[in-house]
Amino acid sequence: MFHKEGFKIITIASIFAGGSILLIDSFIESSWLESLLSIIVLFFYMMILQFFRNPKRKTVLNENHIVAPVDGKVVVIEEVFEAEYFKDKRLQVSIFMSPINVHVTRYLMSGLVKYSKYHSGKYLVAWHPKSSTENERTTIVIENEVYGEILYRQVAGALAKRIVNYAVEGTKVLQGTDAGFIKFGSRIDIYLPLNTKINVQLNQKVKGGIDLIASK
Numbered sequence: 001m002f003h004k005e006g007f008k009i010i011t012i013a014s015i016f017a018g019g020s021i022l023l024i025d026s027f028i029e030s031s032w033l034e035s036l037l038s039i040i041v042l043f044f045y046m047m048i049l050q051f052f053r054n055p056k057r058k059t060v061l062n063e064n065h066i067v068a069p070v071d072g073k074v075v076v077i078e079e080v081f082e083a084e085y086f087k088d089k090r091l092q093v094s095i096f097m098s099p100i101n102v103h104v105t106r107y108l109m110s111g112l113v114k115y116s117k118y119h120s121g122k123y124l125v126a127w128h129p130k131s132s133t134e135n136e137r138t139t140i141v142i143e144n145e146v147y148g149e150i151l152y153r154q155v156a157g158a159l160a161k162r163i164v165n166y167a168v169e170g171t172k173v174l175q176g177t178d179a180g181f182i183k184f185g186s187r188i189d190i191y192l193p194l195n196t197k198i199n200v201q202l203n204q205k206v207k208g209g210i211d212l213i214a215s216k
Contacts, residue, residue, distance in 0.1 A: 003104055005164055005181040006052025017045040047099075051183075054104050057209035059176025061110065063146045066196075066214040067176060068206040069108040070188050072097040077202055082191045084139055085115055085151055090191040093198065093213055095206060097186050105165075105180040106209040107173045108152060108190065111144035115151075116167040138165040138180075142173060146216055151191040154182055176209040 002010060020041045028034040059067060076094035081087075097103055118138050136156040143149045154163050164181040167173065192198075192214055199212045206213070 001054050001056065002049070002052045003054040003181055005183070006048075009048060010052060013045055013048045017041050051099060051103065053102060055102060057106070057176060057207070059106070059209045061175050063110065063144055064216045065175075065212055066108050066147070066150065066190070066192065067106070068095065068200075068208050068211045068213050069106050069152055069179065069190070070095055070097055070104070070206075070208045071102040072187070072206065074200045074202055074204045074206060075187070076189070077198060077200070079194065080191075082151065085141055086149075086191065089194060090151070091194055091196055091198065093190045093192065093200065095188045095190075097182070097188075102208065103182050103186070104178060104208060105154060105182065105188065106176050107142065107167075107179045108175065108213065109142060109144055109147065109150060110173060110175040111142040111150075113140065113167045113169050113171050113173060114143050114149060115139065115141035116165065116169050118163070118165065136163060138163055138167075140165065140167040140179070142167075147193065147196070153189040153191075154180060155187045155189060156182065 021038055024034055024037045028037065072095040074093065075096045076092055078092055079089055080092045082090045120136055138154045139151060141149050141151045154165060156163055162183045166178060166180050190213065196214045197216065198214050200206060
C-alpha cells in the first residue's frame with residue numbers, strides 16, 4: 001500500500017518508466033546497453049515506490065506510552081532548552097530517517113492538538129545540530145492528561161523538499177494514526193518532560209507506531 005502523498009509522483013514515475021523502456025527497446029540496438037539502461041530505469045522506479053510505501057501498523061493504544069512517530073534511528077537523547085513553545089528545559093529524543101525508511105509520520109500519543117506551526121528554512125543535512133532550528137520544519141504540540149503537553153517537530157533534511165502536516169489546532173488525534181509525511185530524508189525531534197522515562201538508546205532503530213520511546 002502506498003501513501004496518498006505519493007500518488008501523483010508514482011503516476012508520473014510510472015509513465016516515465018514505461019515510456020523510457022519503450023524508447024530504449026525501440027532505439028537501442030546493443031542488447032547489453034539496452035539491458036543496462038532498462039535496469040537503471042527500473043531501479044529508480046522501484047526506489048520511488050519503496051519510498052512512498054505505507055505499511056499498516058497496529059498501535060496498542062496506551063496513554064502512558066509515547067510511541068515512535070516514524071521509522072528510523074535514534075540519534076539524540078539529551079536535555080535541551082526548547083525555545084519556541086515551552087521556553088524551558090526538556091528531554092529531546094531525535095529520530096533520523098534515511099531515504100530508504102518509511103516516511104509516514106504517526107501521532108506519538110492521543111490527545112488534543114494545542115499548537116501547529118510551519119516554519120520555512122534551510123535544507124541542512126538532517127543530522128546537523130542546527131537543523132532543528134534552521135531547517136524547514138513544523139512544530140506540533142499535543143496534550144493529554146498523563147503527560148500534559150508533548151512537542152514533536154518534523155524537520156526537513158538536505159533532500160526533503162516538502163513537509164506534510166495533518167495536525168490542526170483544536171482537534172483530537174489518535175495515537176498511531178497518520179499525522180503527515182516528509183518527502184526524501186529528514187528527522188523528527190520529540191520534546192518530553194524532564195521526569196519522563198526514556199525507553200530507547202542511541203543508535204537504536206525504531207518503527208513508527210510500534211516501538212516505545214517513553215513511558216510513565
